[in-house]
Amino acid sequence: MSTYLINHLRIPGGVPNEEGLSYLERVEGTAHPFGGKWLANGEPTVIEGGWQGLVVLMEFPDRAAADAWYNSPEYQAILPLRLNNAIADIVLIDSLPEDYTVRGFAQQVRAAVLAASGSQG
DSSP: OOOOEEEEEEOOOOOOOHHHHHHHHHHHHHHGGGGEEEEEEEEOOSSSSOOOOOOEEESSSSSHHHHHHHHSSSHHHHHHHHHHHEEEEEEEEOOOOOOOHHHHHHHHHHHHHHHHHOOOO
16 A cells, blocks of 8 residues: 655745755655655645645655655655755655545444444433
8 A cells, every 4th residue: 555745845935955955866865765756746736725835745655665764864864954944744644445435434434423422322
């Protein structure tokens, strides 16, 4: 099951400085050994709400690979270059099973709420 990294990235001044550019030049080499690849990178088209900055979307083979990359000595060595020169909200999220449906999810929530209300009475 793939794991996706989503980064809501803001670069002060809009243009990476020298340290930011150094990070960009080196980060890809740290992710590839863990099966990391970039799926999207750039300014999104905002259709609802507000979004300042860029989106980075990466895919890893699974959660273990994503965690291993983030915690690897190679990535940790360059991480300060990003932390000190950009603002980022980063999340990991696992892909859904093949048989997942939003309707099925709603039905599970509905059943759980009904079960909880029945156990309280």
